Amino acid sequence: MAKIPEIRTVSVTRYVTPLREGGSLPAIAEADDGFLYALKFFGAGQGVKALVADLIGGELARLLGLRVPEIVFANLDEAFGRSEGDEEIQELLRKSEGLNLALHYLSGAISYDPTVDKIDPLTASKIVWLDSFITNVDRTARNVNMLSWNKQLWLIDHGAALYFHHSWPDWEKAAVQPFAAIKDHVLLPLASELDAITPVIKAILTPEVIKDIIDLIPKVWLMDYAYTTDIETTRKIYFDFLTHRLHHSDIFIKEAQHARASLI
Incomplete structure (x- = not known):
C-alpha cells in the first residue's frame, strides 16, 4: 500500500516578494529551514478551502506518480508582517497569522x-x-x-x-x-x-x-x-x-x- 508522506511544518522567517499572477496574492517566502517556498495564505480571498483543495489535490497527484513540489505547513508569526510597507500585503499577513500552506519553490522553473x-x-x-x-x-x-x-x-x-x-x-x-x-x-x-x-x-x-x-x-x-x-x-x-x-x-x-x- 502506498505510504502517505508526513507534512513538515516550517516557520516563515522572511517575506521575499509577492507572486502577483496569483489572484490570492501568494508570495515567495523563506522559512527557518533555509528554503524558499511559494506561500499561500488562508487569509486570502479564497480562504482556507483553497488550501485544503491544494493539499488534497497535490498529495493525490503525488500518489499517482506525478511530480509535485514538496507541500509543507507554514506557520506565520503574529509579528511577521509589522515591517511590511505595502498596506494590502500587511493586511493579508495579519489575517493569515497561524498555519498556512506552502510549496517548495522551484527556482528558475x-x-x-x-x-x-x-x-x-x-x-x-x-x-x-x-x-x-x-x-x-x-x-x-x-x-x-x-x-x-x-x-x-x-x-x-x-x-x-x-x-x-x-x-x-x-x-x-x-x-x-x-x-x-x-x-x-x-x-x-x-x-x-x-x-x-x-x-x-x-x-x-x-x-x-x-x-x-x-x-x-x-x-x-x-x-x-x-x-x-x-x-x-x-x-x-x-x-x-x-x-x-x-x-x-x-x-x-x-x-x-x-x-x-x-x-x-
Missing part, C-alpha cells in the same frame, strides 16, 4: 508551454484523469498550473479543485456529476489512455490512502468552515465525496472522452 514541452500520452492521461476526479477547473491554456523544471513536468496549485465544498449540502449530487470543464483542459488532446489507466489508478486510490490524505488536513482549518460543529463529520464528507466519485469514475471519464473526441 517556467510555465509549461504545450507548443514547446512534450508530454507522453500516459502522463497527460493521468493528469486529465486526476483533474476530472477532483474537479480542478484550473489547468487550461490560460492558466496551466504546470511548470517545466530541470526538463521535467511539475504540477502546482490545486486550490480551485473540489469546488463542491463551497456548497456542502449538495456533496452527494456533486460526487456523481460529470466534469464539463474538462473540455478546456490544456492536456486533453493528448489524453488517449484514459480507459487504460483507470483500473491502475483505482488500485492505487484505496479508501485507506484517501483517508490518510484527508487526515492530513489540520483541525484548525476545518474549524473555519465545519459543515457541522463536529470537525470529523466535515472530514468524513471529503472522504465520502472522493470515494463516491471514484466509484462512479465512468461518469467523468466518459465526459472527458466525449470532450476529447470533439477536439481531435
Whole structure:
C-alpha cells in the first residue's frame, strides 16, 4: 500500500516578494529551514478551502506518480508582517497569522508551454484523469498550473479543485456529476489512455490512502468552515465525496472522452 508522506511544518522567517499572477496574492517566502517556498495564505480571498483543495489535490497527484513540489505547513508569526510597507500585503499577513500552506519553490522553473514541452500520452492521461476526479477547473491554456523544471513536468496549485465544498449540502449530487470543464483542459488532446489507466489508478486510490490524505488536513482549518460543529463529520464528507466519485469514475471519464473526441 502506498505510504502517505508526513507534512513538515516550517516557520516563515522572511517575506521575499509577492507572486502577483496569483489572484490570492501568494508570495515567495523563506522559512527557518533555509528554503524558499511559494506561500499561500488562508487569509486570502479564497480562504482556507483553497488550501485544503491544494493539499488534497497535490498529495493525490503525488500518489499517482506525478511530480509535485514538496507541500509543507507554514506557520506565520503574529509579528511577521509589522515591517511590511505595502498596506494590502500587511493586511493579508495579519489575517493569515497561524498555519498556512506552502510549496517548495522551484527556482528558475517556467510555465509549461504545450507548443514547446512534450508530454507522453500516459502522463497527460493521468493528469486529465486526476483533474476530472477532483474537479480542478484550473489547468487550461490560460492558466496551466504546470511548470517545466530541470526538463521535467511539475504540477502546482490545486486550490480551485473540489469546488463542491463551497456548497456542502449538495456533496452527494456533486460526487456523481460529470466534469464539463474538462473540455478546456490544456492536456486533453493528448489524453488517449484514459480507459487504460483507470483500473491502475483505482488500485492505487484505496479508501485507506484517501483517508490518510484527508487526515492530513489540520483541525484548525476545518474549524473555519465545519459543515457541522463536529470537525470529523466535515472530514468524513471529503472522504465520502472522493470515494463516491471514484466509484462512479465512468461518469467523468466518459465526459472527458466525449470532450476529447470533439477536439481531435
